[in-house]
Amino acid sequence: MVSSVWEIESWVDEVASTAIKRFYPTALSRNISLPLSDIFSHLLRLVEQNKLRLYWEIRCPECFTTVQVQDSYVTSGEELECPLGHEFELRVEYLFPVFEVSDTYKSYILGSKKKLQNGILRRENMVP
Numbered sequence: 001m002v003s004s005v006w007e008i009e010s011w012v013d014e015v016a017s018t019a020i021k022r023f024y025p026t027a028l029s030r031n032i033s034l035p036l037s038d039i040f041s042h043l044l045r046l047v048e049q050n051k052l053r054l055y056w057e058i059r060c061p062e063c064f065t066t067v068q069v070q071d072s073y074v075t076s077g078e079e080l081e082c083p084l085g086h087e088f089e090l091r092v093e094y095l096f097p098v099f100e101v102s103d104t105y106k107s108y109i110l111g112s113k114k115k116l117q118n119g120i121l122r123r124e125n126m127v128p
């Protein structure tokens with residue numbers, strides 16, 4: 001179980017070192033054998049550590065087009081209209097979580113990869 005949590009963290013670190021900015025929690029469930037709810041709650045921990053940010057996409061219930069993205073899990077019951085003209089009242093089930101790698105963590109990962117390669121692999125650090 002602990003190793004699955006490590007897998008989540010390496011997955012996120014891997015993503016942070018690429019051009020990918022946002023991802024859905026379901027993307028991890030394809031590679032990691034944990035229930036989606038466990039993956040989600042661990043990703044929330046990474047949000048607390050400022051590695052990730054959590055956003056909510058509002059999707060049209062008719063055509064699933066993303067209508068807008070907000071940073072809070074709030075439904076005001078407002079009337080929305082998707083680009084294709086479907087009108088709907090905002091409900092919780094039309095909100096989908098999306099995670100974004102924070103800029104600070106992205107640059108940390110990119111910088112630390114180089115620093116580690118240059119530093120750790122020095123001969124004097126090797127234990128014979």
Ligand SMILES: [Zn+2]
Pocket residue numbers: 060061062063064065082083084085086
């Ligand atoms: Zn629509």
